[in-house]
Amino acid sequence: MYTVSSIIEDINKGCAINNMVEDKFSYRIVHYINEKDISRKHYVDTLYSGLRKSLETIIRNNLSLENTVVIAAVTVRKNVGCVCLLSRAYPFNLYEYFQQITGRCTNGSKKRNATYGRYVTNAN
Numbered sequence: 001m002y003t004v005s006s007i008i009e010d011i012n013k014g015c016a017i018n019n020m021v022e023d024k025f026s027y028r029i030v031h032y033i034n035e036k037d038i039s040r041k042h043y044v045d046t047l048y049s050g051l052r053k054s055l056e057t058i059i060r061n062n063l064s065l066e067n068t069v070v071i072a073a074v075t076v077r078k079n080v081g082c083v084c085l086l087s088r089a090y091p092f093n094l095y096e097y098f099q100q101i102t103g104r105c106t107n108g109s110k111k112r113n114a115t116y117g118r119y120v121t122n123a124n
Helices: 004-017 048-062 094-101
Strands: 026-035 038-047 067-078 081-084 090-092 110-113 118-121
Touching: 004 048, 004 067, 004 090, 026 048, 038 048, 048 067
Parallel strands: none
Antiparallel strands: 026 038, 026 067, 067 081, 067 090, 110 118
16 A cells, blocks of 8 residues: 655655756646546646645545545656656555455465554464
């Protein structure tokens, strides 16, 4: 399961790779809202200082039991081109969240214990 902090960390790595000063650019967040068989593409423009709040708002306002949200790209305009700062897409859904908090989420051969946050060997 991904967090907004994972996305911000990936953006910072992208800025470092492209030798960019983070607060000198306007960022465009490209995200998809998927509901059943319909996928809608959306854009949000923000400054670096508002990046975390924009990502949280996108996820909070659009994620539901019926919808999934995918943060597909975060781009900036540099010189005459467009630079993508994410190394991958970040999907969010409530199914995985509920699996984790009920202790049913598996990680390889280990099962997460929701009560204590420790891993136990799966006996099945």
